[in-house]
Amino acid sequence: MRIVCPFCGERELGEFTYLGDAKPVRPAPGASEDEVYDYVYLRDNIAGVMDENWYHGGGCRAWLKVTRNTLTHEISAVEPAAGAGARQVAK
Amino acid sequence: MTSFQSNRLANGGLVDRSAPFNFRFDGKSFSGFKGDTLASALVANGVKLVGRSFKYHRPRGILTAGSEEPNALVELRSGARREPNTKATTAELYDGLVAASQNRWPSLDFDVMSVNQLFAPIFVAGFYYKTFMWPAKFWEAIYEPAIRRAAGLGRAAGIADPDHYDKAWAHCDVLIAGSGPTGLAAALAAGRSGARVLLCEEDFILGGRLLSDGGTIDGMPAAEWLSRTLDELVAMPDVRIMTRTTLFGVYDGGTYGAIERVSDHLPSPPEYQVRQRLWRIVAKRCVVAAGALERPIVFAGNDTPGVMMASAMRSYIARYAAAPAKRIALFTNNEDGWRTVEAALGAGLQVAAVIDARAEISPEHRSLASKGGFPVLHGSVSGIDGGKNGVRRISVSLTGGARAEVEADGLAVSGGWNPAVGLTSYHRGRPKWRDDIAAFVPDGAPPGMVAAGAANGAFGLGACLREGFAAGAAAARDAGHGNGSGSTPVADDEAFSLTPLWHVAGKGKAFVDQQHDVTASDIELAQREGFESVEHLKRYTTLGMATDQGKTSNVAGLAIMAVVTGKSIPETGTTIYRPPYVPVAIGAFAGHHRDENFHATRLTPSHHWAVEQGAVFVDTGLWKRAQWYPRAGEKDWLESVTREVKAVRGGVGFCDVSTLGKIDVHGADAGAFLDRVYINTFSNLAVGKARYGLMLREDGIVYDDGTTSRLAEDHYFLTTTTAKAGLVMQHLEFCRQVLFPELDVQLTSVSDQWAQFSIAGPKTRDLLKEIVDPSEDLSNEGFPFMGAREVALRGGVRARLFRISFSGEMAFEISVPARYGEAMARNLMIAGKPFGVTPYGTEALGVMRIEKGHVAGPELSGTTTAADLGLGKMMSTKKDFIGRVMAGREALVAADRQVVVGVKPVDKAHRLRSGAHIIPKGQTPGPSNDQGYVTSVCFSPTVDQWIGLALVERGRERIGEIVNAHDPLRGEDYDAVICNPVFYDPDGGRQRG
Numbered sequence A: 001m002r003i004v005c006p007f008c009g010e011r012e013l014g015e016f017t018y019l020g021d022a023k024p025v026r027p028a029p030g031a032s033e034d035e036v037y038d039y040v041y042l043r044d045n046i047a048g049v050m051d052e053n054w055y056h057g058g059g060c061r062a063w064l065k066v067t068r069n070t071l072t073h074e075i076s077a078v079e080p081a082a083g084a085g086a087r088q089v090a091k
Numbered sequence B: 001m002t003s004f005q006s007n008r009l010a011n012g013g014l015v016d017r018s019a020p021f022n023f024r025f026d027g028k029s030f031s032g033f034k035g036d037t038l039a040s041a042l043v044a045n046g047v048k049l050v051g052r053s054f055k056y057h058r059p060r061g062i063l064t065a066g067s068e069e070p071n072a073l074v075e076l077r078s079g080a081r082r083e084p085n086t087k088a089t090t091a092e093l094y095d096g097l098v099a100a101s102q103n104r105w106p107s108l109d110f111d112v113m114s115v116n117q118l119f120a121p122i123f124v125a126g127f128y129y130k131t132f133m134w135p136a137k138f139w140e141a142i143y144e145p146a147i148r149r150a151a152g153l154g155r156a157a158g159i160a161d162p163d164h165y166d167k168a169w170a171h172c173d174v175l176i177a178g179s180g181p182t183g184l185a186a187a188l189a190a191g192r193s194g195a196r197v198l199l200c201e202e203d204f205i206l207g208g209r210l211l212s213d214g215g216t217i218d219g220m221p222a223a224e225w226l227s228r229t230l231d232e233l234v235a236m237p238d239v240r241i242m243t244r245t246t247l248f249g250v251y252d253g254g255t256y257g258a259i260e261r262v263s264d265h266l267p268s269p270p271e272y273q274v275r276q277r278l279w280r281i282v283a284k285r286c287v288v289a290a291g292a293l294e295r296p297i298v299f300a301g302n303d304t305p306g307v308m309m310a311s312a313m314r315s316y317i318a319r320y321a322a323a324p325a326k327r328i329a330l331f332t333n334n335e336d337g338w339r340t341v342e343a344a345l346g347a348g349l350q351v352a353a354v355i356d357a358r359a360e361i362s363p364e365h366r367s368l369a370s371k372g373g374f375p376v377l378h379g380s381v382s383g384i385d386g387g388k389n390g391v392r393r394i395s396v397s398l399t400g401g402a403r404a405e406v407e408a409d410g411l412a413v414s415g416g417w418n419p420a421v422g423l424t425s426y427h428r429g430r431p432k433w434r435d436d437i438a439a440f441v442p443d444g445a446p447p448g449m450v451a452a453g454a455a456n457g458a459f460g461l462g463a464c465l466r467e468g469f470a471a472g473a474a475a476a477r478d479a480g481h482g483n484g485s486g487s488t489p490v491a492d493d494e495a496f497s498l499t500p501l502w503h504v505a506g507k508g509k510a511f512v513d514q515q516h517d518v519t520a521s522d523i524e525l526a527q528r529e530g531f532e533s534v535e536h537l538k539r540y541t542t543l544g545m546a547t548d549q550g551k552t553s554n555v556a557g558l559a560i561m562a563v564v565t566g567k568s569i570p571e572t573g574t575t576i577y578r579p580p581y582v583p584v585a586i587g588a589f590a591g592h593h594r595d596e597n598f599h600a601t602r603l604t605p606s607h608h609w610a611v612e613q614g615a616v617f618v619d620t621g622l623w624k625r626a627q628w629y630p631r632a633g634e635k636d637w638l639e640s641v642t643r644e645v646k647a648v649r650g651g652v653g654f655c656d657v658s659t660l661g662k663i664d665v666h667g668a669d670a671g672a673f674l675d676r677v678y679i680n681t682f683s684n685l686a687v688g689k690a691r692y693g694l695m696l697r698e699d700g701i702v703y704d705d706g707t708t709s710r711l712a713e714d715h716y717f718l719t720t721t722t723a724k725a726g727l728v729m730q731h732l733e734f735c736r737q738v739l740f741p742e743l744d745v746q747l748t749s750v751s752d753q754w755a756q757f758s759i760a761g762p763k764t765r766d767l768l769k770e771i772v773d774p775s776e777d778l779s780n781e782g783f784p785f786m787g788a789r790e791v792a793l794r795g796g797v798r799a800r801l802f803r804i805s806f807s808g809e810m811a812f813e814i815s816v817p818a819r820y821g822e823a824m825a826r827n828l829m830i831a832g833k834p835f836g837v838t839p840y841g842t843e844a845l846g847v848m849r850i851e852k853g854h855v856a857g858p859e860l861s862g863t864t865t866a867a868d869l870g871l872g873k874m875m876s877t878k879k880d881f882i883g884r885v886m887a888g889r890e891a892l893v894a895a896d897r898q899v900v901v902g903v904k905p906v907d908k909a910h911r912l913r914s915g916a917h918i919i920p921k922g923q924t925p926g927p928s929n930d931q932g933y934v935t936s937v938c939f940s941p942t943v944d945q946w947i948g949l950a951l952v953e954r955g956r957e958r959i960g961e962i963v964n965a966h967d968p969l970r971g972e973d974y975d976a977v978i979c980n981p982v983f984y985d986p987d988g989g990r991q992r993g
């Protein structure tokens, strides 16, 4: 499998680490135990297209949101995580 | 003495008669020529018997001339290079080659185990499964050993492979598998467009079937067209041709696997050259021009040496100038088989008869028969009279019921052609059935791949050239190139008519899968026993499960199953195709990653100095760490380690701790970020101070620990454990980029940038004063416990100095740029000489941390909470952090959790061992009263006995209780007392002093 890193270009699978479903959003501070439990443990088991977290540890160390079909391994989109790459913070 | 090449034809062939090679087969000397395979050389020497079969030890000969060979498998080479199950049909001959037949004892001619044939009834389909129902004792004692002895194939070398294997990447626009007419035409079209072309050919010369079948292309003989085409391709700068290279698999994203047999054709690899190279090829497009495999017809005695595929027979005649027989008969059900008759007549061999299963043959063939003076018998072969010395007589059932006999010493068989659908089907593709050629053809292919020519069911030479050229041009266009110049090579299309015939009923064993000894009656038996699905059929009979993957047998097996179930072949279907297309040595997948190169090795900055000191090293992940530094006269490691501990506690020592993960955390929100990833608070840490931190996983379990220092308002320096360095970096990047992108923070891994040393012991300050610039205040007031700041060293180098202690002594850790690491070790030795400075290794480090009750890897086991480690009070209640909510779950805060305590044997002389279970005293050990286990142990010179840390249920309430340390692994039970985990200086006065 090959992933087109938005920063590094097309690279092979061995440079990346898979984390899992990119859909769950970490509950805000003060969330209930049930909400956090859902976030930590409950995952959809998708046969088809899903967004996943991948880490380009063998390259730029960016976390990427990879849209992949779990049946065909076809990758239809790759986006950097919201905080990936250099960012200008106005203060 | 070298035997005369009795069956070598006087003229022709692509062997180099000026380059004779000697070789040995089963101890006998033979000669052949450069350009021969082992199989063709054996054919040229009139050798028919080359092996014994897997189950029944039946005599077997050479069936094919390619990588689909099921029978002619040999042990090639000797000693450490002995390689079993090597196909004689693809093994290139070299001078001095040594090969031995397999699966026979004591000799190929006289094989005792051929009595297995008498026991044939127990070796039928499913016998592996049926024997499992026999009593276990019988299986273990008798059955399995006997089967293993009797039914193995070749023997592995049994010693380490002396050769090297390589792995490499290649990238191209158009990858082409196969260099027959289809592949060459594709390469021409793609190459002329300017595309980067990579052509892989598994044979050692290019041309595919052109080498055996000839023909006329663009008005010239095939050989001339081939030579011109290769000249043109070789002249193209972006066309790369790789021979001896088999494309064996296709993977996601246009990645392909190929194995290049770099030195297999040589007695041993040249110096500094590899034996084989595993290629991973990334291609925008791939044209599969892998051709087709001729298929046998199953009849009684079809495994007799001398029965050969018709196309293989003409390969031996035309390409190798070697006659497989003197008097040949042909059994065919199609037009193409007749080409073998033409080749045999052309080479001056006798043709005994053609047995053609079709009702009609062409007028051309009829006149060929009358010219050649041989009969054409309409019917099928129903039996073979012959044995280990080959075919003698052929029984024929004529259409209409009469019988006939043909005297011949070789039988060519053609049952039609099966396109090589492997590569196109490796992504679970199911090939589709085509009635007109009675064969499966690719039905689609993985993205970017297309089959052309015979691999796509187009068998005519003209069709192969047209399809290949078109596919090559389209692939180049898809890869972004324009149309090339030149036009499609032109050739005629041979007639192809075929009457499907799979199995001729008759008396005697008729083999479908010759490598696994699966017969037609095995398939019928499997059906009767209910194993009708092709996947069941395969596993129950082991059809197609040998190293040849059933290339010559699978379709015939399906066809026979279709007949007995009354279904059509497409209804019966195919099994799933899986790579690799040919066996690939595990060594090639490993490449150079073996022995000490199995993984990368990381050396600490002071490594070479430590080697000079005679350090003993331990592997810690990828790192080599100095474990202890033995001195002359010390009788064992314990003596060395004990000396090192005492030297630190009594004076001063130092240890390279550069393996810790080190991360610079920069940014206005650096403190806020650390507050979210650690259970304790870092935003309120003063500049110039260090703090121990603990991080959890989101599920509430402890993930990692380490010291983090604040070097500036917006700059923290964070350390991780050695083991988790990479993972913590990944985790923190996830937190920063995905969970908390709103924070202004950046992370930089500086693990390799800083050499870090722990300097510990009451004389630490004395030693440091010799190293650090005199202007730096190292007093307790000027540099208090948990202080951290940048300092200048004597000579001007800037260092980071941290007053932190893992040993419990007055201690500092000092970081210098990694390039100064080795110099730092040497300087510490020189400057420390007056103070008796002692380098210490990871063992002494471990002893001192256990004496201090500090937790480490064995306690951070992925099951413990902060409270289990005695660090529950560090968990802030004033902020959110990773793992906070889940850490509060009922079971994670239960009162009866196993928590870290100290433990020591009651008998001071007794050794404590890690892993011993904690059982209440007086109870019989069992799972119900297993209350924990010893996690870390050491001999403590300070306490003067073995001590340890343990995870024990309600441990902190049980200080002073005597328990049973139960160690079933070592067969021990002994009394141990639970105690405070801090064995040394519990009030911490020494590290603050």
Ligand SMILES: [Zn+2]
Pocket: A005, A006, A007, A008, A009, A056, A059, A060, A061, A062
């Ligand atoms: Zn990248």
